[in-house]
Amino acid sequence: MLSSTEVNQNAAYLEKQASRESNARSYPRRIPIAIREAQGIHVTDMDGKTYYDCLAGAGTLALGHNHPVVINAMKELLDSGAPLHTLDFPTSVKEKFVDEVFASLPPEFAKRAKIQFCGPTGGDAVEAALKLVKTATGNRTLFSFHGGYHGSTHGTLSISGTLSPKQKVQSLLPDTHFLPYPYEYRCPFGVGKEGHHLSSRYIENLLDDPESGIVAAAGMIMEIVQGEGGSIPAPVEWIKEIRRITSERNIPLIIDEVQTGLGRTGKLFAFEHAGIIPDVIVLSKAIGGSLPLSVVIYDERLDQWSPGAHIGTFRGNQLAMAAGTAALQYIKGNEIPNQVAVLGQRLMKHLQSVKQYSHFIGDVRGRGLMIGVEIVNPTNQSKGHNSYPGYPELATKIQQECLKRGLILEVGGRHSAVIRFLPPLIITNEQVDDIAEIFSEAVQKAEASIL
Ligand code: PMP
Numbered sequence: 001m002l003s004s005t006e007v008n009q010n011a012a013y014l015e016k017q018a019s020r021e022s023n024a025r026s027y028p029r030r031i032p033i034a035i036r037e038a039q040g041i042h043v044t045d046m047d048g049k050t051y052y053d054c055l056a057g058a059g060t061l062a063l064g065h066n067h068p069v070v071i072n073a074m075k076e077l078l079d080s081g082a083p084l085h086t087l088d089f090p091t092s093v094k095e096k097f098v099d100e101v102f103a104s105l106p107p108e109f110a111k112r113a114k115i116q117f118c119g120p121t122g123g124d125a126v127e128a129a130l131k132l133v134k135t136a137t138g139n140r141t142l143f144s145f146h147g148g149y150h151g152s153t154h155g156t157l158s159i160s161g162t163l164s165p166k167q168k169v170q171s172l173l174p175d176t177h178f179l180p181y182p183y184e185y186r187c188p189f190g191v192g193k194e195g196h197h198l199s200s201r202y203i204e205n206l207l208d209d210p211e212s213g214i215v216a217a218a219g220m221i222m223e224i225v226q227g228e229g230g231s232i233p234a235p236v237e238w239i240k241e242i243r244r245i246t247s248e249r250n251i252p253l254i255i256d257e258v259q260t261g262l263g264r265t266g267k268l269f270a271f272e273h274a275g276i277i278p279d280v281i282v283l284s285k286a287i288g289g290s291l292p293l294s295v296v297i298y299d300e301r302l303d304q305w306s307p308g309a310h311i312g313t314f315r316g317n318q319l320a321m322a323a324g325t326a327a328l329q330y331i332k333g334n335e336i337p338n339q340v341a342v343l344g345q346r347l348m349k350h351l352q353s354v355k356q357y358s359h360f361i362g363d364v365r366g367r368g369l370m371i372g373v374e375i376v377n378p379t380n381q382s383k384g385h386n387s388y389p390g391y392p393e394l395a396t397k398i399q400q401e402c403l404k405r406g407l408i409l410e411v412g413g414r415h416s417a418v419i420r421f422l423p424p425l426i427i428t429n430e431q432v433d434d435i436a437e438i439f440s441e442a443v444q445k446a447e448a449s450i451l
Pocket residue numbers: 058120121122123124126149150151152223227228256257258259260284285
């Protein structure tokens with residue numbers, strides 16, 4: 001039996017953290033554990049309890065924790081005597097990484113592609129993308145979408161939908177405009193599935209209206225599946241329309257693949273679902289094979305930057321490049337994106353059947369292994385088109401019931417009422433079934449507590 005000091009280790013770590021770290025800390029408030037070790041889809045906390053990790057570093061850990069391929073690549077680099085920190089000097093490790101990334105892009109994009117190493121956060125790479133298109137076009141207007149999330153810096157927060165972190169920060173970027181994203185369950189036009197036609201029509205009209213109030217665009221940024229906004233997949237037809245509309249008007253289209261990139265949605269890059277070629281893509285999270293790394297890849301015509309136009313000390317993280325190359329090779333070599341598509345459908349089917357008996361699940365949606373379950377309160381008045389107000393208290397209860405049963409899930413999206421599944425891409429069929437079973441039990445238990 002564990003002694004009382006051993007059983008309370010999580011609490012002790014959390015208490016110490018609360019006393020020393022800033023009030024901005026976030027995940028441990030909802031998932032109150034300290035982590036001792038991790039392997040694959042599992043993490044073990046300081047009290048010895050093991051969980052399924054369906055947060056996976058907020059979608060970073062495509063191959064799960066400590067995948068042997070990634071660990072070996074790091075060990076090899078460490079043993080080789082190669083430098084770890086190289087600013088933006090060329091190295092053989094970097095060259096291999098760029099070769100691998102370019103070989104992974106659609107050839108039409110790759111043959112005109114330039115790459116810039118950034119920050120190494122997703123937010124810094126988005127910043128770079130914004131500066132790139134502003135410089136290239138000489139314009140200042142940026143378009144993004146309601147529900148979009150692109151980072152936590154001044155610039156990226158300015159183009160993100162999330163309101164609470166913006167509320168108290170003055171002087172965000174001017175000339176940013178938000179457009180309606182095709183969110184079927186909460187359709188901004190009140191028509192549901194067909195709403196995306198109205199969205200693209202609205203956008204096209206706005207761009208051509210000489211009295212729209214909005215001066216010429218520098219660029220438009222979007223996610224193919226909104227992550228933090230609540231795992232919302234955009235219809236393929238709409239994505240194609242947005243590409244047509246922006247191409248015809250020479251507006252650089254930036255696809256933020258920070259969360260969707262490297263197989264998460266069932267394609268290596270999410271934009272491939274629509275067969276479009278973006279002008280700019282932003283990659284981070286999975287691209288570093290679990291270490292910090294970010295890049296912007298863009299069409300060479302946009303390369304109007306002067307030397308030093310986007311700098312940053314940590315652009316030469318060799319360990320991350322080695323880990324990223326290994327992860328990318330593994331993902332492609334083992335056809336992980338195809339497996340993700342199948343596994344995603346399996347999980348989705350399970351979650352749809354939970355929805356059948358639940359009174360409080362409004363929507364189950366997603367693409368690949370990026371799935372959201374929106375918890376709503378049907379006893380409140382409908383918001384139109386069969387959608388009901390979010391029920392964040394119940395979503396949190398379900399999250400906590402999952403945690404008790406050894407399943408880590410994050411809650412996000414509109415009104416923090418969307419339970420998000422972001423497991424590592426190496427999850428097995430059996431694990432999908434087990435996770436769905438735990439979720440189902442947790443939903444029943446949480447619902448019983450409020451009925
Ligand atoms: N873009 C998207 C789509 C993201 O999901 C995130 C992070 N959740 C970011 C940008 C920002 O990345 P980072 O937190 O590394 O700055």
